[in-house]
Amino acid sequence: MPPPALPSLGAYRVRQSTRQSRDPRTERGADAKPCSRDADARSVERCESLKVPELSLRITVVDPVPGVWLRLQSGRADLVQESSRTPTEVSFDFSVRIGSPRPDGRPTFLGPLTQGPPAARFVYINAGGSAGQAGTPWNRRAKIPLGGISQEQVSAALSDPGVVLEVRYPGRGRDGGPTCATVHLPPGAWMIRNKTAVIDPRDREDL
Secondary structure, three states: OOOOOOOOHHHOEEEOOOOOOOOOOOOOOOOOOOOOOOOOHHHHHHHHHOOOOEEEEEEEEEOOOOOOOEEEEEOOOEEEOOOEEOOOEEEEEEEEEEEOOOOOOOOEEEOOOOEOOHHHOEEEEEEEHHHOOOOOOOEEEEEEEOOOOOHHHHHHHHOOOOEEEEEEEEOEOOOOOEOOEEOOOOOOOOEEEEOOOOOOHHHOOOO
16 A cells, blocks of 8 residues: 655755744743743742743664655654764654643643644654655655653653653664654653763764
8 A cells, every 4th residue: 555645845844953932822831921030039930830841852763764864844844854863873852842741641742843632642754755855766754653651751851851762663664665654662662861872973974
């Protein structure tokens, strides 16, 4: 069965930064005024408590198809380049905002990099044409579920700025092309790792 049709190459816009704009419709404390330097200590403490925490995530594609671009999709059309690339791995480092827990106690993920309904958030990794690459036969998108991240993992990662929650998945499908559709992650696929990753410059490859 052929993969579903994706937007044309011209529908996507590539950007370098993973810095996210605030969404007043989904962010807690969006109606609160900015913290004032002249405010008293109690007001400042209350203001700080309204800030929405940001969780650091990393998605690593293992054994990607050589020569095929990969991009993280933001919103409907923006594309974010990888944070690091070697011949055997491509990684995307980014952050999502954490909203109020859902009724079942599981975390809520917010921000333009998250896709889907609150109860089933996921992230898109685009490949080939959908990643902004011209002259390639591949035009695919992989859906990486965020549902495997527990509230305990979120709390642990937020308490240590030196760690990141990472998931790794195979970059090739059964037909040898880029992985597409929903990636079925095994339990425990999301793991806490150190943010710093040493990459030998000799292993880097340019697009």
